[in-house]
Amino acid sequence: MDERIRLRLDVSYDGTDFSGWAVQPNRRTVAGVLVEALDLVLGAGTASGLTVAGRTDAGVHATGQVCHLDLPAAVWREHDGLLLRRLARLLPGDVRVRAMTEVATDFDARFSATFRRYEYRVTDAPWGAEPLRRRDTLAWPKPLDLAALNAAAAGLVGEHDFAAYCRRKENATTVREVTRLDWRRDPDGILVATVQADAFCQNMVRSLVGAMLVAGDGRRPVQWPGSLLSRRERSSEVTVAPAHGLALVEVGYPTDPAGYAGRAEVTRRLRVPVAEG
Known part of the structure; x- marks a missing residue:
């Protein structure tokens, strides 16, 4: 061969x-x-x-x-x-x-990954998204409070069962470890959520964003997104944020190539599918 x-x-x-x-x-x-x-x-x-x-x-x-x-x-x-x-x-x-x-031949783009990081862009400007950024920025119809968004995000960091935020797949776990979740407001006024975890189940990131946005505009208390972690099935109260605001910005791997195979073995033991957030 x-x-x-x-x-x-x-x-x-x-x-x-x-x-x-x-x-x-x-x-x-x-x-x-x-x-x-x-x-x-x-x-x-x-x-x-x-x-x-x-x-x-x-x-x-x-x-x-x-x-x-x-x-x-x-x-x-x-x-x-x-x-x-x-x-x-x-x-x-x-x-x-x-x-x-x-x-190395034991590098696996999927299973050797140590983290995936996404960003979600939102504008709360009354005129909506700038024309050149309309494909990657969600226009939100209400003013958003940065402190409230970050307070809501804080309750979602850590290892939890995110069943309330995931589209469940047969024989797949919904336990994930979110290592970073925070919001910033850039100089141009755009709000950007950064979400990082070892992996995400389907629709998880957009569901988290959807829950935080309604806390950020005052329609839900900031504790509400975190309170849903006690549920063991998908929450019908959570609206999945539109796809176009989301981007996968980085995938992390072991710094030493000798760690590729070991990381892949650990990941395979932990879960079956790795899907988009």
């Missing part, structure tokens, strides 16, 4: 016109577009095993997505140094591969 090498791809995309990451029949997806471009450059099926760190849903963006794939070593030697620019010419403008790096 030909020797194969593993590549790490760092990917960015505007999720507006994609039906999410994962390949779906008759739908435009990030993985589908990426595989199509790779097949054109390398030959159909030459790249295999495309695996992503976080399967983002329709409309969700990424500035720091990570995936891996395997190539015959001879093909990589032939295209090394040229492949990135060839992909840039073929890929549509709403998805970019920003880096391609040869990594």
